[in-house]
Each structure stands twice: as C-alpha cells, then as structure tokens.
Amino acid sequence: MKPIGFLYIMLVMLACVPWIIDSRYIFHIATMITIMAPMALSLGLMLKLGQLSIAQPALMGIGAYTAALLATKLGAPTLAALLCGGVMAALVALVIGPVFLRIKGVYFVLLTYAFGEVVYLTFQEWTTLTGGMSGLYGIPKLSLFGFRLTLAQHYYVLGLMFTLLCYFGIRAIEKSNVGAIITALNEDEMLSRALGSNAIAWRVAAFTLSALIAGISGGIYANYIGFLSPDPFGFRASVDLIVINTIGGTGSILGALLGAILVVPLPELLREAQQYRLLIYGICLVIFLVFVRNGLVSLRWPWGRKS
Amino acid sequence: MTQLLRVEGLSKRFGGLAAVSNVTFSVENGEIFGIIGPNGAGKTTLFNVIAGYYRSSGGKIVFDGTDISNRSSDQIGRLGMARTFQAVHVFKTETVRENLRRAGVIGRLHSPFALFASSTRHRVVDEEEVAEFIGMRGLMDVVAGGLAYGFQKILGIGMAMMASPKLILMDEPAAGLNPSEKKEASLLVRRLHKERGMSILIVEHDMPLVMGICERILVVNQGKQIALGTPAEIRSDATVIDAYLGDSYEFA
Numbered sequence: 130m131k132p133i134g135f136l137y138i139m140l141v142m143l144a145c146v147p148w149i150i151d152s153r154y155i156f157h158i159a160t161m162i163t164i165m166a167p168m169a170l171s172l173g174l175m176l177k178l179g180q181l182s183i184a185q186p187a188l189m190g191i192g193a194y195t196a197a198l199l200a201t202k203l204g205a206p207t208l209a210a211l212l213c214g215g216v217m218a219a220l221v222a223l224v225i226g227p228v229f230l231r232i233k234g235v236y237f238v239l240l241t242y243a244f245g246e247v248v249y250l251t252f253q254e255w256t257t258l259t260g261g262m263s264g265l266y267g268i269p270k271l272s273l274f275g276f277r278l279t280l281a282q283h284y285y286v287l288g289l290m291f292t293l294l295c296y297f298g299i300r301a302i303e304k305s306n307v308g309a310i311i312t313a314l315n316e317d318e319m320l321s322r323a324l325g326s327n328a329i330a331w332r333v334a335a336f337t338l339s340a341l342i343a344g345i346s347g348g349i350y351a352n353y354i355g356f357l358s359p360d361p362f363g364f365r366a367s368v369d370l371i372v373i374n375t376i377g378g379t380g381s382i383l384g385a386l387l388g389a390i391l392v393v394p395l396p397e398l399l400r401e402a403q404q405y406r407l408l409i410y411g412i413c414l415v416i417f418l419v420f421v422r423n424g425l426v427s428l429r430w431p432w433g434r435k436s
Numbered sequence: 437m438t439q440l441l442r443v444e445g446l447s448k449r450f451g452g453l454a455a456v457s458n459v460t461f462s463v464e465n466g467e468i469f470g471i472i473g474p475n476g477a478g479k480t481t482l483f484n485v486i487a488g489y490y491r492s493s494g495g496k497i498v499f500d501g502t503d504i505s506n507r508s509s510d511q512i513g514r515l516g517m518a519r520t521f522q523a524v525h526v527f528k529t530e531t532v533r534e535n536l537r538r539a540g541v542i543g544r545l546h547s548p549f550a551l552f553a554s555s556t557r558h559r560v561v562d563e564e565e566v567a568e569f570i571g572m573r574g575l576m577d578v579v580a581g582g583l584a585y586g587f588q589k590i591l592g593i594g595m596a597m598m599a600s601p602k603l604i605l606m607d608e609p610a611a612g613l614n615p616s617e618k619k620e621a622s623l624l625v626r627r628l629h630k631e632r633g634m635s636i637l638i639v640e641h642d643m644p645l646v647m648g649i650c651e652r653i654l655v656v657n658q659g660k661q662i663a664l665g666t667p668a669e670i671r672s673d674a675t676v677i678d679a680y681l682g683d684s685y686e687f688a
Contacts, residue, residue, distance in 0.1 A: 307545070309534075309537075309538050309542075313527060313538050317525055317526075319521075319525060323487070323513050324542040324543050324598075325510055325599060326513070326542045326546060327510055327547035328510060330547035330548055330549070334548040
C-alpha cells in the first residue's frame, strides 16, 4: 500500500474517534480542529505564494462578525449569512490584495500584522455594532435546508466536510496548471514575469481564495459557539496558525492538516498547566525547527518513506 | 518587411549618469538584430529598458504597434516579447520537461481571468517538439539544476519559445559558455531565425558571435550609439574601430 494511502486511512479512523468516545468535550475539540484546519490551509495557501500573512485570523473575524450580524441584526437566513461572511472576507482581500501583495518579505508580514490589529481594534471599539469586549450574544444556530445544527456533532460533521472541501480543493489547484504558475512565481518571479505572468493578479486571486476560506471558517465558528468576542481573531491566533504550519510542514497542504490535528487540542490537553502553555508551545516549536525542519510530512513513517 | 520594434531617441539616466542617451533603431519582422558594445557601454541598461525592467527617461519604444515605453516586464511579455537571461533563469528543481511545460502554461495563462476566457489567441506549443528543436529531447527527465550551464542557457531559449513570442530578446546568450557551447548556442539562434522565422534581438559583447549571425548591428559606447549597419559596414566603420574595437581587434 502506498504510505500516503495508509496515512489517509489513519486520518479517517482518527476522524471517527469522537463517535467512539462519544463525549461532548471530545466533540468540541474535534470541531475546533475542523474549524482551525481550514484556517491553517488558508495560511498554507499564502505560504505557497511565499507570503507570510498575519491577516488570516482578522479575515476569519470579518467572516464571523458579518455572518453573526447579518443573522442577528437583519434576521438573514443563517446559511446565507454564513456565505456572505465568506464573500465579505474575500472582498476585503480583493481590495487590500493589490496594494499589500506588491510588498514582500518582512514588510508584508508587518503590513498584514497592522491590518490585523486595525480589524481587531474595530471589533473591540465599535461597541454599538459588535458589542466590543463584552461580545456579541445570541447568534442563532445554523440552519441547513430546514435542519437546525444544534449539537457539537453537527458542527463537527459540517467542519469536517468544509475541511475536506478545502483540502481536496487546494490539492486540486496545486496539481493543476494554476498550481504550477503559482509555484513558478514563488520560485522565480523574474522568469515568470518575463513569460508574461501577471504576478499581482495571481497573488490577489490566491489571497482572495484564502480569505474566502477564512471567512467561512469564521462563520462556522460564530454559529457553533453562538457568541463572538474579538479575542479569537487577534495576533495569538496568527501565531497558532504559523505554529500549525511549521510543525506540519511549511508549504505542504497535508502538513497544515496534520499540524492542526496535533496543535489545536494542545491548549485543551494543557488546561491543567495553563500558565505553561506558551512555554510548551515554544519548546515544541524549537524542537521542530531544530530536528524536524520540514515538519511532520517530512518524517519517515514507520511503514516506509512518505512520498 | 514590417517594423516589429522601434526605439526612438531612447534615454536612461541614473541620477546624473546618462547610461543610455538618444538611441534610435528598429527591428524588422523576421530580422535578427544585434546590439554590441564593450562592458559598461549601456547595452544591458538598454536591454532592461526595452524589456520593461527600467522606466525610460526619454524617448519612445513601440512594439508591434503598441507603445511600450512605460509598460512593466510582464505586460511586455504578454504582448509577445519573450526574453532570455544573461545569468541562467530556469526552475532548477524541476525536470526539463516540466520547465518547458510550465513556460507554455505561463505563456497561455497570464492571469486568473485567462482561465475563464476562451483563449484561442495562444496556440499550445508542444514541449516535445521544442525539446527536439533545441536538441534536448534526450534530457527531458533530467532536473534542470543538474544540467551543464550551457544546456541551462539553451533551455532558457526553449522556454522563451514555449511562450510563442513574436520577438525574442536575448541577453548575452554566449556569456559564460565555453567555445564549443558558444558554437552550439549560435547555431541554435541561427536555426531559430532561419527555420522558424523568429525575430531576434541579441545583446552581446562576444563580437564574432554577433558578426556571424546578425543581419544588422547597433554599436553602443558610453551610452551613445556610434554605428548602425550590416556586419560588413560595422567592420569597416572608422568610428567603431577607433572608439571601441581598436585596430588590433580580430574579427571572425
């Protein structure tokens, strides 16, 4: 059997674990994984462009608040509100992308950091709209074609489906001509442009897609938790996403998935040692950077070399 | 013959330094045109202004009826002007086949909008056929970074061909090559012109190579054009001999 096939079977089995243990708490963690995995994939897509974006959680927040506000204040159907959240985040990316993506390296990191802070502060200070730090309550549960998603299990299945859609979608893009064009841009921009590649247009397209994913993840999160505060969309969330991608394997779609599965439950597992959480995070990251530079995907699995 | 590229009174200043001043020439459709000059003469600057890497300080560049004076390199690439690089630019971790295929894909899909447009403007170029033409058919599965330098340069020409351009700009195609590789490269350029009717603009300081393959030559020195004509005319041009070649220079 191909090792990668074996890995998929393992992942499918892992995905079934919550039903075997069947605890609310496990379902909650599993659901959070399926919300953060698309986020990790959305950052992974940016890393494929060679751009480290700190703006992804802010885009997630834009999706979350848009979906929540449309549903609570305007009484929009929840599914429509969720999709609008994704579209809103994508539109924001489409507007800022042409400016931001002209800038590279550490300047891009700083620019997206600043953007993230502006968005975060907006969530925090625009209290009449967002409720500020005290939060936005009473977000209705998602309703899919007449079926109301009330339990963690429901959101887990939804999250799982969205994660699979993102994973296989991005993988299909990666293997297509578009993937070759984007990789080429990252490897040798001068050559790509000489051949006529419209670098900005391709980068903006990828950024917009990554924002769409982040926005929809945010909407699922808002409907699942039923309460929003600016907290989950701050700088810390960006660090988490970077840790996930680094541990999984930077620039690898599978790596982002594996990283999310490993890293998202960490705070829960470390609940007892809350004050050491950052320390343990840091140590994990150092160990990975030193010994497993290319992440989980580069490891030799017991059943053979990963292709 | 129609004019494919027209350069009129082109200047490029860097601060107070006039790297290129008032250069005028044109490349006819189907022509193979050379620009020569000693190191520091402004050849590369001239090349970079034409290819859209520098903005000109004055003058006009018209390519295939379009004013490209202030266009960026990728816009110029989309108009059908491909280029090769003095230093090798290939996708080093990919095979020769993938390099050629990618160049074709990039040449066809310039932007995300091209995915939705039914573009018949760009014909699909067959990488096998191009590989055959550049003599690299047997190296298709070799990783480009592992090829000899000369082959990497030739691959660069193949990649430019994949974008099915109207004009290929070549930035010192012989630089860094040994004598036998130089021969191969100049043979390839000549065949590209003869067999494919490709219009080519070469910037080079290897005099014998340019004299051997170009139909007309522009000589630049210290940013100024000092002569323009056929290789025979250039050979006997007193200004060229005095100002740049020196009387001891051996012509091929």
